[in-house]
Amino acid sequence: MTKLFINIKELIQVRETNIKKVSGKLMAILPTLKNAFLLIENDIIIDFGKMENTPKSADKTIDCTGKMIFPTWVDSHTHIVFAGNREQEFVDRINGFSYEEIANKGGGILNSAKKLQATSFDDLYQQSAKRLEEVIALGTGAIEIKSGYGLTVEAELKMLRVIKKLKENYNIPIKTTFLGAHAIPSEFKNNKEGYINLIIDEMLPKIADENLADFIDVFCEVGYFSVDDTHRILSAAKKYNLIPKIHVNQFNVIGGIEIATKHNALSVDHLEVLNDEDIIHLKNAETMPVALPSCSFFLGIPYTPARKIIDAGLPLALATDYNPGSTPSGNMNFVVSTACIKLKMTPEEAINAATINGAFAMNLEDKVGSITKGKLANFFITKEISSYSFLPYSFGSNLIESLYLKGKKQ
Ligand SMILES: N=CN[C@@H](CCC(=O)O)C(=O)O
Numbered sequence: 001m002t003k004l005f006i007n008i009k010e011l012i013q014v015r016e017t018n019i020k021k022v023s024g025k026l027m028a029i030l031p032t033l034k035n036a037f038l039l040i041e042n043d044i045i046i047d048f049g050k051m052e053n054t055p056k057s058a059d060k061t062i063d064c065t066g067k068m069i070f071p072t073w074v075d076s077h078t079h080i081v082f083a084g085n086r087e088q089e090f091v092d093r094i095n096g097f098s099y100e101e102i103a104n105k106g107g108g109i110l111n112s113a114k115k116l117q118a119t120s121f122d123d124l125y126q127q128s129a130k131r132l133e134e135v136i137a138l139g140t141g142a143i144e145i146k147s148g149y150g151l152t153v154e155a156e157l158k159m160l161r162v163i164k165k166l167k168e169n170y171n172i173p174i175k176t177t178f179l180g181a182h183a184i185p186s187e188f189k190n191n192k193e194g195y196i197n198l199i200i201d202e203m204l205p206k207i208a209d210e211n212l213a214d215f216i217d218v219f220c221e222v223g224y225f226s227v228d229d230t231h232r233i234l235s236a237a238k239k240y241n242l243i244p245k246i247h248v249n250q251f252n253v254i255g256g257i258e259i260a261t262k263h264n265a266l267s268v269d270h271l272e273v274l275n276d277e278d279i280i281h282l283k284n285a286e287t288m289p290v291a292l293p294s295c296s297f298f299l300g301i302p303y304t305p306a307r308k309i310i311d312a313g314l315p316l317a318l319a320t321d322y323n324p325g326s327t328p329s330g331n332m333n334f335v336v337s338t339a340c341i342k343l344k345m346t347p348e349e350a351i352n353a354a355t356i357n358g359a360f361a362m363n364l365e366d367k368v369g370s371i372t373k374g375k376l377a378n379f380f381i382t383k384e385i386s387s388y389s390f391l392p393y394s395f396g397s398n399l400i401e402s403l404y405l406k407g408k409k410q
């Protein structure tokens with residue numbers, strides 16, 4: 001079955017030959033085609049070009065006059081499998097408590113873990129599926145999902161099995177990250193080593209047995225897991241071929257980037273604080289830096305210094321961090337807007353960061369992230385808009401008119 005999209009006002013992020021990622025100055029270049037067509041066959045993009053070269057026929061033709069087509073957003077960092085919400089902590093923060101103070105009082109990640117442990121598999125699946133549907137409707141066409149709100153063998157496995165079921169039931173590429181080292185559970189309050197042993201000796205082998213994860217993550221931060229802990233966990237995960245994607249530099253610079261790059265991490269995420277040495281480590285690595293501006297917006301913490309990263313010649317990806325504590329939003333359109341408004345990224349840089357660079361940060365750059373022949377037909381058609389910059393400019397508006405995943409209208 002072929003579908004031909006014609007009279008596309010502008011086809012965004014067209015790449016004749018696939019690229020892995022865009023870095024530095026090249027991030028400012030967003031290749032597009034005006035007055036274009038796009039041809040797909042079943043779930044795959046098979047051709048695109050200028051209207052004067054439109055193929056004569058297709059099984060179905062869709063007129064896009066006045067509208068643009070973007071590859072769907074690639075959200076490379078989420079925690080959408082969680083139970084309940086944490087709006088009381090939101091109110092506590094309005095009343096002057098910090099994220100750290102709330103966590104130290106037993107709130108934060110431990111609060112979510114308590115809720116998740118008491119939630120059945122089916123209930124957790126239903127809550128998570130609803131969030132997945134919500135973000136797909138907002139233009140996300142590939143997503144990474146982490147565990148890390150279980151913090152017991154049983155509850156971490158429950159989270160990962162929920163993600164597995166989401167993968168089976170939804171039509172988008174989903175990658176799974178094991179984040180057992182998200183926080184130290186209360187039972188191990190004075191025995192962090194004991195919890196790390198549990199991760200290494202019990203959780204990892206069981207996860208590998210059931211093939212439940214693609215990536216390994218650690219929250220490398222003061223009060224959570226040290227650089228040495230991170231090194232231990234990543235070394236153990238290597239045996240199971242789990243690739244590191246690490247939470248680092250959210251509140252403090254403690255050497256997380258150095259250890260992550262030594263372990264050839266696929267990405268380092270957050271980076272709200274970043275020093276010159278970190279930049280040097282990133283320059284010597286293939287690791288993708290990932291900014292999560294909605295988290296900075298919600299917590300009122302510094303924004304990732306995107307200019308410093310890009311101006312150093314590095315790539316940058318954007319993701320939502322959708323989770324109940326620091327970012328209760330999975331809206332990639334808002335992320336792209338906030339990146340322009342607060343991180344001073346140009347629309348071209350932000351769109352590259354939210355598509356092809358996000359795909360790299362999930363090892364999916366051959367499948368999604370650009371309009372390229374052979375890639376999945378995952379894209380959205382906008383409402384009538386004046387230019388692609390109108391999208392980040394109109395923050396808070398939903399300008400997506402329709403969405404195709406693997407060639408099927410959603
Ligand atoms: N920082 C660590 N993990 C999450 C937040 C966890 C939570 O507060 O529930 C994040 O990426 O922001």
Ligand SMILES: [Zn+2]
Nearest residue numbers: 077079247321
């Ligand atoms: Zn996160």
